[in-house]
Amino acid sequence: MNGFDGYPHVIYAQQFSRRWLEEDLFPLARQMKPIGDQGGCDMLRGKRAFSWFYQASTRTAVSLAMAMELLGGRVVFSTENAREFSSASKGETLIDTIRVLNRLRPDVIFLRYDREIGAEIAAHVSKASIISAGDRQPNDEPKSPYSGQHPTQGNLDVFTVVERFGQIDGLKIAMVGDLINGRTVRSLSYHLGKFRGVEIYYVSPPNARMRDDVKDYLCRHNIRFTESADLREVAPKVNVIYQTRTQKECGTNFDRNDHNLGYFVVDQGILDLMKKDAIIMHPLPRVDEITPEVDDDPRAVYLTDQIDCGLYTRMALLKMILAPKV
Amino acid sequence: MNGFDGYPHVIYAQQFSRRWLEEDLFPLARQMKPIGDQGGCDMLRGKRAFSWFYQASTRTAVSLAMAMELLGGRVVFSTENAREFSSASKGETLIDTIRVLNRLRPDVIFLRYDREIGAEIAAHVSKASIISAGDRQPNDEPKSPYSGQHPTQGNLDVFTVVERFGQIDGLKIAMVGDLINGRTVRSLSYHLGKFRGVEIYYVSPPNARMRDDVKDYLCRHNIRFTESADLREVAPKVNVIYQTRTQKECGTNFDRNDHNLGYFVVDQGILDLMKKDAIIMHPLPRVDEITPEVDDDPRAVYLTDQIDCGLYTRMALLKMILAPKV
Amino acid sequence: MNGFDGYPHVIYAQQFSRRWLEEDLFPLARQMKPIGDQGGCDMLRGKRAFSWFYQASTRTAVSLAMAMELLGGRVVFSTENAREFSSASKGETLIDTIRVLNRLRPDVIFLRYDREIGAEIAAHVSKASIISAGDRQPNDEPKSPYSGQHPTQGNLDVFTVVERFGQIDGLKIAMVGDLINGRTVRSLSYHLGKFRGVEIYYVSPPNARMRDDVKDYLCRHNIRFTESADLREVAPKVNVIYQTRTQKECGTNFDRNDHNLGYFVVDQGILDLMKKDAIIMHPLPRVDEITPEVDDDPRAVYLTDQIDCGLYTRMALLKMILAPKV
Numbered sequence: 001m002n003g004f005d006g007y008p009h010v011i012y013a014q015q016f017s018r019r020w021l022e023e024d025l026f027p028l029a030r031q032m033k034p035i036g037d038q039g040g041c042d043m044l045r046g047k048r049a050f051s052w053f054y055q056a057s058t059r060t061a062v063s064l065a066m067a068m069e070l071l072g073g074r075v076v077f078s079t080e081n082a083r084e085f086s087s088a089s090k091g092e093t094l095i096d097t098i099r100v101l102n103r104l105r106p107d108v109i110f111l112r113y114d115r116e117i118g119a120e121i122a123a124h125v126s127k128a129s130i131i132s133a134g135d136r137q138p139n140d141e142p143k144s145p146y147s148g149q150h151p152t153q154g155n156l157d158v159f160t161v162v163e164r165f166g167q168i169d170g171l172k173i174a175m176v177g178d179l180i181n182g183r184t185v186r187s188l189s190y191h192l193g194k195f196r197g198v199e200i201y202y203v204s205p206p207n208a209r210m211r212d213d214v215k216d217y218l219c220r221h222n223i224r225f226t227e228s229a230d231l232r233e234v235a236p237k238v239n240v241i242y243q244t245r246t247q248k249e250c251g252t253n254f255d256r257n258d259h260n261l262g263y264f265v266v267d268q269g270i271l272d273l274m275k276k277d278a279i280i281m282h283p284l285p286r287v288d289e290i291t292p293e294v295d296d297d298p299r300a301v302y303l304t305d306q307i308d309c310g311l312y313t314r315m316a317l318l319k320m321i322l323a324p325k326v
Numbered sequence: 327m328n329g330f331d332g333y334p335h336v337i338y339a340q341q342f343s344r345r346w347l348e349e350d351l352f353p354l355a356r357q358m359k360p361i362g363d364q365g366g367c368d369m370l371r372g373k374r375a376f377s378w379f380y381q382a383s384t385r386t387a388v389s390l391a392m393a394m395e396l397l398g399g400r401v402v403f404s405t406e407n408a409r410e411f412s413s414a415s416k417g418e419t420l421i422d423t424i425r426v427l428n429r430l431r432p433d434v435i436f437l438r439y440d441r442e443i444g445a446e447i448a449a450h451v452s453k454a455s456i457i458s459a460g461d462r463q464p465n466d467e468p469k470s471p472y473s474g475q476h477p478t479q480g481n482l483d484v485f486t487v488v489e490r491f492g493q494i495d496g497l498k499i500a501m502v503g504d505l506i507n508g509r510t511v512r513s514l515s516y517h518l519g520k521f522r523g524v525e526i527y528y529v530s531p532p533n534a535r536m537r538d539d540v541k542d543y544l545c546r547h548n549i550r551f552t553e554s555a556d557l558r559e560v561a562p563k564v565n566v567i568y569q570t571r572t573q574k575e576c577g578t579n580f581d582r583n584d585h586n587l588g589y590f591v592v593d594q595g596i597l598d599l600m601k602k603d604a605i606i607m608h609p610l611p612r613v614d615e616i617t618p619e620v621d622d623d624p625r626a627v628y629l630t631d632q633i634d635c636g637l638y639t640r641m642a643l644l645k646m647i648l649a650p651k652v
Numbered sequence: 653m654n655g656f657d658g659y660p661h662v663i664y665a666q667q668f669s670r671r672w673l674e675e676d677l678f679p680l681a682r683q684m685k686p687i688g689d690q691g692g693c694d695m696l697r698g699k700r701a702f703s704w705f706y707q708a709s710t711r712t713a714v715s716l717a718m719a720m721e722l723l724g725g726r727v728v729f730s731t732e733n734a735r736e737f738s739s740a741s742k743g744e745t746l747i748d749t750i751r752v753l754n755r756l757r758p759d760v761i762f763l764r765y766d767r768e769i770g771a772e773i774a775a776h777v778s779k780a781s782i783i784s785a786g787d788r789q790p791n792d793e794p795k796s797p798y799s800g801q802h803p804t805q806g807n808l809d810v811f812t813v814v815e816r817f818g819q820i821d822g823l824k825i826a827m828v829g830d831l832i833n834g835r836t837v838r839s840l841s842y843h844l845g846k847f848r849g850v851e852i853y854y855v856s857p858p859n860a861r862m863r864d865d866v867k868d869y870l871c872r873h874n875i876r877f878t879e880s881a882d883l884r885e886v887a888p889k890v891n892v893i894y895q896t897r898t899q900k901e902c903g904t905n906f907d908r909n910d911h912n913l914g915y916f917v918v919d920q921g922i923l924d925l926m927k928k929d930a931i932i933m934h935p936l937p938r939v940d941e942i943t944p945e946v947d948d949d950p951r952a953v954y955l956t957d958q959i960d961c962g963l964y965t966r967m968a969l970l971k972m973i974l975a976p977k978v
């Protein structure tokens with residue numbers, strides 16, 4: 001709630017202090033579990049959302065819709081085709097669109113934009129709260145420290161870790177895959193920078209390494225990170241393996257099975273190397289970068305706890321923004 | 327209700343016994359008419375659905391949505407673009423998708439899948455009820471007796487017949503069109519196999535004949551069937567003409583007006599040959615296989631009673647699955 | 653309310669008399685403002701809409717959805733892909749679709765059709781109210797005085813003018829852009845024909861002039877109009893500049909910056925020529941035909957008052973159609 005004084009938007013991970021995460025978001029998210037278990041509540045009755053996606057992200061859209069629903073709110077209008085459909089062929093600007101939507105009096109707009117800095121731009125002109133459902137991954141150098149993020153994913157990812165380990169300080173976390181373009185690993189890195197003694201292992205092929213803006217941020221926050229091209233070396237050392245898919249639609253492409261490049265798949269072999277109480281996360285969709293045999297391992301949380309944590313953190317955010325005093 | 331003990335899914339026609347149809351589904355469907363007439367009721371208040379279509383079937387989607395609505399339930403999220411939008415270009419598996427959706431706690435998922443056996447696979451991993459809105463028609467030999475079906479269509483089709491004739495035993499039913507690929511005629515055939523003394527006439531060009539798995543099923547259930555290529559010969563004999571469109575998107579294509587192939591159009595000429603109290607059905611959309619002059623004939627039910635029966639049977643299914651004790 | 657005796661549809665501007673606009677629609681629309689300010693009301697509780705768009709018009713769709721929502725009603729099913737998805741490749745007729753939708757008992761259908769006369773055809777077969785969200789612009793001569801219209805846009809446009817000036821009689825109104833194809837300028841012209849002493853300036857390139865059917869209508873109603881190709885000449889004279897975009901998708905294309913053709917952009921230069929209390933309107937989306945510097949001028953209403961007036965007039969229409977006695 002404190003994170004929203006005067007700025008009721010969720011745009012980028014750097015908005016949120018460690019204190020806010022630990023004292024506001026996480027406790028409130030824990031309260032959401034019993035609410036979900038009992039089928040919901042009424043605290044956001046009368047609150048209205050637009051779900052306005054310029055690029056499909058159906059998993060995020062349905063998670064946000066259910067979060068609203070479980071709190072008694074309503075998504076009044078929803079589109080995943082905003083890019084194709086809501087403009088002349090030359091394109092109405094995002095600013096115009098957000099202004100128009102605002103006049104229709106939504107309380108919150110879930111915005112997924114397919115170019116950079118969309119959520120930040122929208123927040124400048126929107127009285128309704130903007131909850132970013134992701135900016136497009138930057139193919140080139142990011143225009144802003146805030147771009148190419150997926151802040152609610154970052155929130156739920158750190159909450160998943162905290163719920164499993166009780167804390168983040170001192171943990172070792174591997175991020176694997178297309179690190180140069182991945183939104184989720186950027187947001188997660190920015191979140192981890194708030195904690196102490198965290199050690200990050202970036203595992204990727206050479207052409208998909210994490211960008212400098214994130215590394216600079218980590219340096220400024222005294223977070224150690226190492227780069228590797230071999231998950232087999234990293235797996236025994238870490239508490240969390242955060243696997244991501246290859247961002248084919250952004251052009252970075254590598255063959256997971258080309259072991260000349262390195263080792264980037266989570267499979268039985270990696271399971272055998274991992275700590276007994278480590279966890280495997282993935283923002284989904286998972287394609288072939290985690291083999292199916294891994295799913296039933298108790299350390300695999302990407303289809304279970306991580307989804308739950310997504311629902312609860314999004315419910316908590318909505319409650320903070322739309323019904324802070326309740 | 328009995329049909330759902332331990333298996334709260336609607337996947338294929340063979341699930342449902344004749345007794346269940348006559349003693350559970352049909353009576354409950356009849357109770358839905360006055361509920362619809364009075365504008366709805368609250369018996370499914372608080373119940374939530376996802377409508378997850380990998381292939382468009384807007385008529386089924388809107389019918390299921392209104393069924394939920396009339397009972398006080400809610401479709402929280404709806405897509406007809408699940409194929410295009412909810413996966414990486416290589417494709418998230420249906421199993422992963424259903425698992426993820428389940429964590430968001432819907433009570434029911436309306437699933438239309440564009441490949442075979444989707445609903446069956448989904449039911450294996452879903453705690454939420456799966457109501458199949460259709461599997462893709464099998465272009466080749468079906469993988470399973472359960473594949474290529476549209477079970478709620480089968481339910482509503484037999485209900486339409488029962489409401490008109492009081493029974494199905496002893497009736498003569500013609501199915502016309504693309505029988506090799508049509509989902510609806512497969513589900514209808516499976517349903518008819520539960521009854522006695524039914525006689526089926528399959529009217530199609532030679533390359534679009536009903537498949538062997540259905541014919542074997544009918545043989546095992548002592549249902550007589552005849553194959554014909556001329557509706558003019560069949561029309562005077564039957565109580566029901568069940569017309570279907572050519573499934574162009576599945577490759578089987580024939581010119582309705584090429585009478586060298588046979589006669590497959592329902593027009594004034596067929597009306598003149600039909601029994602006075604016979605009926606004409608069609609799962610829709612109807613294109614040119616029923617000529618417009620037929621619409622006003624009292625025997626044409628495809629735009630009237632059949633749609634009503636669809637709404638009532640889907641309401642009845644939802645009530646059975648989601649509020650059995652009410 | 654009077655406008656709907658026996659014909660509960662909103663199809664074309666000519667349906668509505670001046671008296672109905674001034675004594676019924678506008679006063680009721682004014683009452684909608686405080687309802688919106690307080691977050692809505694319940695007067696349409698239990699009323700259900702389908703939003704059935706054959707062509708995207710997301711702005712209109714979301715405005716109608718919020719109008720329903722603010723009055724306590726519900727859009728039960730919504731699609732902007734009706735063309736692509738709800739039919740066989742040859743295409744189910746609109747008439748069949750509307751009949752099928754009617755059997756599902758909606759109270760109102762918001763229909764955006766991509767060919768001419770769709771709303772009129774739908775109204776003939778629909779018991780549910782049809783509110784047209786626009787017919788396709790006629791590329792050729794219109795088939796009907798009712799075609800190629802966007803009646804709710806016409807309503808909100810005249811309401812915007814009345815709210816600003818207190819009246820329409822005696823005003824001078826410029827319409828700029830692609831007048832040969834634009835739906836909104838047709839509906840607006842038909843509306844203005846109901847008033848006295850109105851003077852219209854049509855500003856367009858020679859190949860995009862307003863069509864004869866509208867001009868004939870204006871002549872019959874004693875409305876003077878002038879054609880020009882230079883907004884700079886017209887701007888000092890008018891109370892309203894109604895700018896529209898080039899309808900690229902209809903083939904009429906002209907370069908706004910080609911001043912050999914004329915002057916068709918609203919920019920600072922035009923602002924400097926305009927009367928102090930004139931207003932600038934646009935149905936949106938705005939692309940480059942109004943430059944961004946214009947937005948902050950108090951005379952620019954296209955992102956502010958005009959959107960509000962759209963919401964209020966649509967709420968008023970819904971109330972009249974669905975809850976006339978409340």
